[in-house]
Amino acid sequence: MSTTxxxxxxxxxxxxxxxxxxxxxxxxxxxxLDLHAGxxxxxxxxxxAGKSTLLRALAGLDxxxxxxxxxxxxxxxxxxxxxxxxxxxSVEGNVRAALLGKGVPEAERRDRVHRALDxxxxxxxxxxxxxxxxxxxxxxxxxxxxxxxxxxxLLLDEPFDDLDAxxxxxxxxxxxxxxxxxxxxxxxxxxxLRRALLLADRIxxxxxxxxxxxxxxxxxxxxxxxxxxxxxxxxxxxxxxRVVRREEDLSWIEIxxxxxxxxxxxxxxxxxxxxxIRPEHLKLDVGRGDGRxxxxxxxxxxxxxxxxxxxxxxxxxxxxxxxxxxxxxxARRLRPGDPVSLAVQPDQVHARLS
Amino acid sequence: xxxxxDTMLSPLLTITLRTLWIxxxxxxxxxxxxxxxxxxxxSRQFVSRGLLVSSVNAGMGAPPVxxxxxxxxxxxxxGPLGELELIYTPYAMILTSTAIALPLVIGLTLAAVGSLDxxxxxxxxxxGIGRRWxxxxxxxxxxxxxxxxxxxxxxxxxxxxxxxxxxxxxxxxETRVLTTAIMMHTSMGEYEEALGQAAVLxxxxxxxxxxxxxxxQSGRSRG
Numbered sequence: 001m002s003t004t005x006x007x008x009x010x011x012x013x014x015x016x017x018x019x020x021x022x023x024x025x026x027x028x029x030x031x032x033l034d035l036h037a038g039x040x041x042x043x044x045x046x047x048x049a050g051k052s053t054l055l056r057a058l059a060g061l062d063x064x065x066x067x068x069x070x071x072x073x074x075x076x077x078x079x080x081x082x083x084x085x086x087x088x089x090s091v092e093g094n095v096r097a098a099l100l101g102k103g104v105p106e107a108e109r110r111d112r113v114h115r116a117l118d119x120x121x122x123x124x125x126x127x128x129x130x131x132x133x134x135x136x137x138x139x140x141x142x143x144x145x146x147x148x149x150x151x152x153x154l155l156l157d158e159p160f161d162d163l164d165a166x167x168x169x170x171x172x173x174x175x176x177x178x179x180x181x182x183x184x185x186x187x188x189x190x191x192x193l194r195r196a197l198l199l200a201d202r203i204x205x206x207x208x209x210x211x212x213x214x215x216x217x218x219x220x221x222x223x224x225x226x227x228x229x230x231x232x233x234x235x236x237x238x239x240x241x242r243v244v245r246r247e248e249d250l251s252w253i254e255i256x257x258x259x260x261x262x263x264x265x266x267x268x269x270x271x272x273x274x275x276x277i278r279p280e281h282l283k284l285d286v287g288r289g290d291g292r293x294x295x296x297x298x299x300x301x302x303x304x305x306x307x308x309x310x311x312x313x314x315x316x317x318x319x320x321x322x323x324x325x326x327x328x329x330x331a332r333r334l335r336p337g338d339p340v341s342l343a344v345q346p347d348q349v350h351a352r353l354s
Numbered sequence: 355x356x357x358x359x360d361t362m363l364s365p366l367l368t369i370t371l372r373t374l375w376i377x378x379x380x381x382x383x384x385x386x387x388x389x390x391x392x393x394x395x396x397s398r399q400f401v402s403r404g405l406l407v408s409s410v411n412a413g414m415g416a417p418p419v420x421x422x423x424x425x426x427x428x429x430x431x432x433g434p435l436g437e438l439e440l441i442y443t444p445y446a447m448i449l450t451s452t453a454i455a456l457p458l459v460i461g462l463t464l465a466a467v468g469s470l471d472x473x474x475x476x477x478x479x480x481x482g483i484g485r486r487w488x489x490x491x492x493x494x495x496x497x498x499x500x501x502x503x504x505x506x507x508x509x510x511x512x513x514x515x516x517x518x519x520x521x522x523x524x525x526x527x528e529t530r531v532l533t534t535a536i537m538m539h540t541s542m543g544e545y546e547e548a549l550g551q552a553a554v555l556x557x558x559x560x561x562x563x564x565x566x567x568x569x570x571q572s573g574r575s576r577g
Contacts, residue, residue, distance in 0.1 A: 061476050079480040085471040087478075088495055101487040149482060 009185035010035040010058060010077065010153045015069040017050070017057050028053050028209045035153065040179060040186040042196040042217075044232050045206035051189040054206065055079060055155045058187060073185075075152030082157040084142030086130035091122060091141055094130045098145045116148035119178050121170075136167040140174075147178060154179075156188040160195050172198055193234045197221075205229045221278070223350055230276040230350070237277040237320045240354055243267045250346050256316045259295045263349040272354040279310070281348035282322040284330055284340045291343035299338045304331070313340065370554055373531040376444050376518075377511045380451030384459045384507050387452075389500065392463025393492065397475055410464065413457025418510075422517025425450040429521055442523040447531070450521045454514055455507035462506060466499020467492070501570045505563060512559055532558075 015030040028050040035041050035058075045051050057065045059079035060072065087094050095113045104112070117123045120140040125133070133141060139159065146154055159175065160168045172195050179186055179199070190196045196203075203220040205213045213225045224230040227238045241255035246269055250262040253275050267273055283290045297313040297320065304310075309324045309331040320342070324331040334340070395406060427433050429441040429449075440446040471477070474495070478488050493500070515533035522529035524538055532555040539548035 056476075059480050061480060076482050078482065081473055081477055081480075083471075083473070085474055085477045087491060097491060098481040098483070100491070101484045102482070145481065 007037045008034045008071075009037045009073045010187070011071045012054075012058060013069055013071065015054075015057060015065060017053050017062050018064045019053065026050070026053070026209060028057070028206075030054065030211045033204060033211060033214060035185050035187050037152070037185050038183045039201040040188065040199045041202045041204060042200035043187060043189045043204045043206060044191075044193070044196065045212075046228075046232060047191075049206040050209045051206055052082070052157055055157050055187065055189050058153075059155050073152035076149045077153040077155065078146045078149055078151045079155040080139075080142045080146050080157065080159065082161055084138050086133065086138060086141060089130060090126065091128050091130050091133070092117065092126040094141055095145050095148050098148050112148050112150070116144040119147060120144045120174055135162050136164075136171070139163070139171065143171075143175065143178070147182065147184075150182070151184055154184045154186045156186060156190075158190055158192075159188065160190065160192050168192070168195060175199070203233065205232050207232070222348075224276060225352070227274055227276070234278065235276040235350070236279050237282055238274060239318055240272065240274045243269050243271050243273055245269060251351065253351060256318065259315055261294050261344060261349055262292055262346040263351040264347045265349075265351040267351060267353065273351050274354050276350040277320075277344060277348065279321045279323045281344060282320060283343040284311075284322060284324075285343035286330065291345045291348075293341055293343045295342055297340055297342050299334050299336050299340060301336055302331070302334055313342070315342075366551065366554065368527075369530050369532055369535055369551070370558070372444070373512075373533070373555070374558065376447050376531060377451065377508070379448045380455060380511050381504070381508055383448065383452040384455035384511075385504065388456050388459030388503070388507075389463050389493075392460040392503075393467055393489070395460065396464045396467025397492070407464065410457050410460045414461045416454075416457065418454050418514045419516040419520070421453050422450055422520035425453065425517065425521045441521060442525060442529060444522065444529055446521040447518045447529060450517045451511045451514065454517060455511050458506045458510055459503045462499060462503035463496070466496035466503070469499065470495060498570060498573060501566055501573070505566050505570075508562060508566075509559070512555070512562075 012030050012033045015028070015033070017028040019026045043051050043054060053062070056062045056079065058070060059077060060067070060070060061079065087097055092113060095116055096109065099109050099112070114123070117126055120143050122137060122140045122144060125137060130138075130141060143159070160171060163171060176199060186199070188196065188199065197217070200217045202215065203217050204211060205220065205224075207228055213220055213229050220229075221233050221235070224233055224235060230238045239255040241253040241261070243251050244254045244260060245252045249264060251265060251267040252260045252262050253267070253273055254260045255275065261275055261277075263275065285291070285293050295315065297315045300312040300314045300319065302309050302311050304326040307326055309326045311322050311324055311334065313320045313322065395403060395410070425446065426441070428435045429438070429446050430436055431439075431441060440449070475488070478491060483491070513533070515537055518531065519534045519537065522531070522534065524530050524534040532551050536548045536551045536555065539545070539551070
């Protein structure tokens with residue numbers, strides 16, 4: 001969130017998790033990963049990259065991990081699972097159970113349980129049987145059960161999974177507020193990039209059981225180290241190419257015959273490189289001087305979720321995507337088959353040597 | 355065994371109380387030993403777990419008469435445990451009944467733990483709940499399964515006759531219980547006595563099973 005990351009709340013050092021045998025064998029290695037007090041770290045990666053494994057290791061639940069590899073906070077660390085389990089009994093009883101044996105005086109316990117239920121809008125369900133809750137309510141219960149512990153570190157595994165759009169929006173706002181008010185350090189695994197970006201201060205990308213990249217949110221979003229990471233962080237326009245010329249401070253990379261893209265990255269002429277452009281940075285040139293024109297494309301499809309339209313464009317054999325606001329301007333006028341001109345800001349074109 | 359003055363109590367009441375005392379002791383012993391074993395087998399992974407679970411499953415179907423035979427051999431005066439002088443005492447009957455009920459208790463506890471969410475233990479552990487409280491929560495969570503285990507074990511113990519006859523000997527005033535008495539009267543053609551004792555035995559079972567079922571059902575409706 002907006003607080004400046006400072007003290008390290010949880011850190012992993014030379015972390016190694018092992019699972020399974022033979023063909024099912026999986027290893028996760030993380031040389032170093034720090035979670036600072038008050039920050040939200042979002043862990044991204046394709047399926048099977050080891051995201052949930054990492055979260056469980058950080059929670060101290062993985063027996064294959066050397067306990068010395070994890071340095072936790074003084075206060076509690078807790079993990080909210082992707083599929084939370086309700087204990088039998090009432091919703092309130094479930095939240096109270098988290099304080100069992102912790103020596104919390106009854107008056108304080110009542111107060112904390114009440115606040116936790118209220119924080120996630122399930123106070124009206126306090127007396128309900130926890131086993132009759134819907135998926136969204138159960139997730140709120142699990143979060144209330146975690147927050148009643150007043151944790152210093154909170155680990156969340158796919159907190160928005162299985163929720164409808166309204167439920168996701170509602171929960172992410174409540175969660176955002178809870179994180180801001182308590183100052184808890186959060187590490188979150190999710191495949192929902194949009195929700196993740198609302199909350200993230202830092203991003204860690206896992207790939208094939210290794211920490212592929214880790215850094216401040218915007219740094220990782222705009223400067224992924226590999227095409228695979230680019231794909232994971234939603235940089236949809238990735239293409240290999242070759243540096244064909246340098247002019248002033250720009251390197252021009254040819255990705256198709258006659259289709260050249262300028263970048264502020266300093267690259268030598270003749271080298272192979274790949275470029276990445278976030279969809280929101282690829283402009284449809286409507287003569288407003290919005291960036292540098294880079295060539296023509298043909299609209300292949302437009303898909304709208306009511307809020308944004310995803311426009312798929314074709315340049316020879318390559319596909320690019322850009323986003324438009326639904327229901328207005330170009331998003332209303334464009335039809336598949338229409339020719340368009342593309343433009344970019346050179347400093348928004350990410351380029352790396354292949 | 356508490357000394358019961360046969361002159362003050364009718365023989366039927368005496369053997370009924372003895373039956374309940376022996377069966378109750380065996381049930382408690384089987385629960386005290388079986389539930390922790392069932393929980394451990396159900397919630398932990400270790401190398402010989404598969405072998406132990408198969409043994410429990412085999413034990414659930416073991417013929418009680420074989421248990422009685424093994425008990426007799428072990429407890430006989432010349433047997434390895436002969437020095438304990440337990441053969442033909444109520445204690446031998448308790449031990450044998452416990453042995454019959456134990457696999458049922460372990461097996462049904464194991465099944466109850468197995469029916470929980472696979473991540474149940476991890477989810478409770480991540481709340482920082484200590485071991486003792488985790489066990490308390492687990493027992494509370496599987497209480498319906500435990501009641502089923504109690505009902506099955508009680509039925510197994512109360513209806514068993516062959517094994518307890520073998521190690522107890524049906525000695526009047528000492529080890530005669532309802533089942534062994536029914537068998538004896540039947541073999542002697544004294545059907546009236548046998549029927550009376552059978553009615554008491556069935557009545558006891560009905561009351562106990564009814565009570566446990568009531569607890570189970572009211573627990574279920576509460577969730």
